[in-house]
Amino acid sequence: MTDIAPNTIKETAPLRPFGIAPAACMACGTCSAGCPITGMEGFDPRKIVRMILEGRDEELVASKLPWLCTLCGKCEHACPMGINIVNMVRAARGLVDRDAVPGQIHKGVELCLETGNNIGLPGEDFTFIIEDVGTEVSETEGFEDFVPPIDKEGASLLHTLHNKLVNTQNEDLVHWWKIFHAAREDFTMTSENWEGVNWGLFSGDDESMRIIVGRIVEHMENYKIKHLMYPE
Ligand code: SF4
Numbered sequence: 001m002t003d004i005a006p007n008t009i010k011e012t013a014p015l016r017p018f019g020i021a022p023a024a025c026m027a028c029g030t031c032s033a034g035c036p037i038t039g040m041e042g043f044d045p046r047k048i049v050r051m052i053l054e055g056r057d058e059e060l061v062a063s064k065l066p067w068l069c070t071l072c073g074k075c076e077h078a079c080p081m082g083i084n085i086v087n088m089v090r091a092a093r094g095l096v097d098r099d100a101v102p103g104q105i106h107k108g109v110e111l112c113l114e115t116g117n118n119i120g121l122p123g124e125d126f127t128f129i130i131e132d133v134g135t136e137v138s139e140t141e142g143f144e145d146f147v148p149p150i151d152k153e154g155a156s157l158l159h160t161l162h163n164k165l166v167n168t169q170n171e172d173l174v175h176w177w178k179i180f181h182a183a184r185e186d187f188t189m190t191s192e193n194w195e196g197v198n199w200g201l202f203s204g205d206d207e208s209m210r211i212i213v214g215r216i217v218e219h220m221e222n223y224k225i226k227h228l229m230y231p232e
């Protein structure tokens with residue numbers, strides 16, 4: 001593991017929403033009481049805050065604790081001092097060597113940077129799936145004129161896509177499109193960088209997260225789109 005200086009998390013975790021430093025923690029335990037996973041494998045948000053305050057960053061980063069957290073934010077909501085626990089957990093995750101990030105999330109971030117989506121689906125496969133599902137919708141009574149809109153300039157809504165809707169759960173895509181069509185929503189998807197799920201959020205990779213969000217902002221500016229639908 002890369003050497004981590006004590007107090008790195010305390011000094012670098014972004015202080016949001018209230019800008020209150022973790023030192024304001026009173027050790028009251030309200031966060032622990034509100035956390036849905038307190039007690040699981042020794043997890044306790046108050047313990048995480050204490051470890052950070054004591055500069056035990058390396059110990060925290062080497063432990064499973066940051067990865068047990070669901071990032072649900074209930075602890076922060078409950079904390080009377082507005083301590084930024086989620087950001088501290090994310091900062092701890094960001095200090096983990098990328099090849100030690102558990103599960104698929106870092107691999108997904110790498111694929112997203114490289115291909116524009118978390119599963120590395122090639123552009124021609126994306127187009128095939130969108131057209132195929134579009135045909136299925138247009139064969140339904142009442143939706144005969146439906147054509148899935150791609151790269152439409154001036155659309156009102158940008159529909160970013162959860163990769164699983166394109167990969168394995170096409171039926172959810174059908175539901176969304178039928179709702180949009182019935183509501184006469186002027187929406188579009190994009191042919192490139194269509195991924196709407198930013199796993200950099202979960203892996204603690206702020207730089208990759210910034211690039212992936214930036215692509216969506218770029219779409220909205222380039223295609224002059226007013227509203228954004230984000231699947232997560
Ligand atoms: S609720 Fe807030 S003040 Fe209380 S122990 Fe948790 S982080 Fe500290």
Ligand code: SF4
Pocket residue numbers: 034035036037038045068069070071072073074075076085086
């Ligand atoms: S964000 Fe993490 S620590 Fe806070 S309540 Fe949710 S699971 Fe618990």
